[in-house]
Amino acid sequence: MLDAASELMVERDTVDVSVADIAARAGLNTQLIRYYFGSKEGLLLELLKRVATRALGELNSLVVAPTPPVRKIELHIGGIVKTYFRFPYTTRLLRALVQGESSRYAAEVSKFFVAPLVAAQRALLEQCAEAGLIRHVDPMFFYFSVVGACDFLFASRYALRDVFHIDAIDDELRRAYASHVVALVMEGMRSREKAALPLRD
Amino acid sequence: MLDAASELMVERDTVDVSVADIAARAGLNTQLIRYYFGSKEGLLLELLKRVATRALGELNSLVVAPTPPVRKIELHIGGIVKTYFRFPYTTRLLRALVQGESSRYAAEVSKFFVAPLVAAQRALLEQCAEAGLIRHVDPMFFYFSVVGACDFLFASRYALRDVFHIDAIDDELRRAYASHVVALVMEGMRSREKAALPLRD
Numbered sequence: 001m002l003d004a005a006s007e008l009m010v011e012r013d014t015v016d017v018s019v020a021d022i023a024a025r026a027g028l029n030t031q032l033i034r035y036y037f038g039s040k041e042g043l044l045l046e047l048l049k050r051v052a053t054r055a056l057g058e059l060n061s062l063v064v065a066p067t068p069p070v071r072k073i074e075l076h077i078g079g080i081v082k083t084y085f086r087f088p089y090t091t092r093l094l095r096a097l098v099q100g101e102s103s104r105y106a107a108e109v110s111k112f113f114v115a116p117l118v119a120a121q122r123a124l125l126e127q128c129a130e131a132g133l134i135r136h137v138d139p140m141f142f143y144f145s146v147v148g149a150c151d152f153l154f155a156s157r158y159a160l161r162d163v164f165h166i167d168a169i170d171d172e173l174r175r176a177y178a179s180h181v182v183a184l185v186m187e188g189m190r191s192r193e194k195a196a197l198p199l200r201d
Numbered sequence: 202m203l204d205a206a207s208e209l210m211v212e213r214d215t216v217d218v219s220v221a222d223i224a225a226r227a228g229l230n231t232q233l234i235r236y237y238f239g240s241k242e243g244l245l246l247e248l249l250k251r252v253a254t255r256a257l258g259e260l261n262s263l264v265v266a267p268t269p270p271v272r273k274i275e276l277h278i279g280g281i282v283k284t285y286f287r288f289p290y291t292t293r294l295l296r297a298l299v300q301g302e303s304s305r306y307a308a309e310v311s312k313f314f315v316a317p318l319v320a321a322q323r324a325l326l327e328q329c330a331e332a333g334l335i336r337h338v339d340p341m342f343f344y345f346s347v348v349g350a351c352d353f354l355f356a357s358r359y360a361l362r363d364v365f366h367i368d369a370i371d372d373e374l375r376r377a378y379a380s381h382v383v384a385l386v387m388e389g390m391r392s393r394e395k396a397a398l399p400l401r402d
Contacts, residue, residue: 014300095296098359099215110363118364140365141381148353149346156345158299162311163319164341180342184389 001026001033002047009089013157015044015096041097045105048093052113055083059120069127070134070190074182076124080147081178084154085169091155118143134189149181202227202234203248210290214358216245216297242298246306249294253314256284260321270328271335271391275383277325281348282379285355286370292356319344335390350382 004026008017019040023030037043058079062072084090094113098106122139129136153160153169160166166173205227209218220241224231238244259280263273285291295314299307323340330337354361354370361367367374 092300095356098357099293103359106359107363110360114357114360114364138381141378143360144354144357144378145350145382145385148350148356150349152349152352153345155296155349156299156315158304158307159311159315159344162308163315177342177345180339181346184346184385186389187391188385188387188389190388 001028001036001043002050005043005047006087006089009047009093013088015089015092019043041105044093044097045108048090048097048109049112051083051087051090051093052116055079056113056116056120059117063120063123063127069124069131070186073124073128074186076121077146077150077182077185078178080150081153081174081181084150085171085174088154088169091151095155114143117147121146128189134186137189146181146185149184150178153177202229202237202244203251206244206248207288207290210248210294214289216290216293220244242306245294245298246309249291249298249310250313252284252288252291252294253317256280257314257317257321260318264321264324264328270325270332271387274325274329275387277322278347278351278383278386279379281351282354282375282382285351286372286375289355289370292352315344318348322347329390335387338390347382347386350385351379354378 001022005017005022008021008025009015019030019033022043023033026033033043037046059076062076062079065072067075094109097109118139121142125134125137125139125142128134157169160169202223206218206223209222209226210216220231220234223244224234227234234244238247260277263277263280266273268276295310298310319340322343326335326338326340326343329335358370361370
């Protein structure tokens with residue numbers, strides 16, 4: 001059922017997929033979906049959990065790997081972009097579950113996805129800072145800026161299409177964008193001087 | 202009417218504000234709102250246009266100002282964060298207008314907001330690159346990564362609350378976050394060496 005939901009969301013480029021359509025694709029009846037997941041939101045939550053489990057599994061392996069610490073952060077940023085690339089509905093799934101009427105799922109999303117992600121990022125930043133490879137960077141700021149930069153490409157496909165005339169994010173664009181974010185973030189953190197004039201305003 | 206809608210969205214922290222409530226706040230009847238804006242989406246579109254006009258006006262003044270070019274980009278990044286701070290519903294307004302059933306407004310949003318923003322960013326990047334102050338950065342990548350980093354703090358207030366225990370974005374957080382993004386982006390672009398190992402995967 002999760003595979004059927006996932007396929008339909010990719011094909012139709014929306015998370016607005018009906019339980020009836022998911023049931024039809026999975027060759028099951030809608031009652032069964034309601035039985036397993038309680039509601040469509042329940043199914044969306046399970047789908048996001050699957051994305052999170054996979055992404056966090058890879059990330060936590062990276063935290064303890066014998067890889068040089070700067071390289072770990074580079075690979076992690078590549079991994080975030082790859083997660084959005086593989087599961088392009090992730091950004092909409094997240095928003096569907098934390099906003100408006102579904103915001104009752106927000107605390108759960110924070111717990112199974114955001115908190116462990118931030119904890120792993122904090123560990124990666126500490127490994128780099130302890131080795132003297134980067135300046136101190138607030139893990140909270142790291143989370144919002146790095147995940148935000150990766151998310152926005154996938155969240156703004158209308159702009160990609162209308163302004164840049166790119167209909168789909170292919171593997172080449174995915175790699176080039178990941179390299180761009182890696183370059184900004186790693187060079188931006190590596191700097192040891194006072195980085196910029198404080199903003200006056 | 203736009204002021205009333207704006208106030209309600211800030212107070213309730215959602216763009217799901219009914220036409221009836223907006224009418225009540227403005228002291229007008231709902232028919233008048235429908236007459237002026239056609240629909241609630243029409244009103245949301247006008248509200249976004251107002252945010253865009255203001256932000257783009259400031260940005261275009263910056264493009265032609267006699268300010269040093271690197272400082273212009275720093276001020277621009279501070280300006281993006283300030284726009285989201287002043288109009289915290291901007292991120293939701295954008296998404297409400299480009300996704301799902303309202304996606305018929307996407308092309309219009311691209312035209313009045315994203316395209317002029319990208320054109321101004323391109324001009325700022327060229328001014329810096331011509332002065333030899335930054336390496337070449339693709340304006341498309343600049344747009345998605347920089348606006349994405351700024352947007353995500355405001356789009357993910359659930360994570361701010363649940364994971365970082367911050368209930369509201371105050372002026373101090375707004376400034377600190379802008380400085381963080383400025384430092385990452387400016388140091389990340391200033392670098393003239395090959396920034397990072399290419400991602401293998």
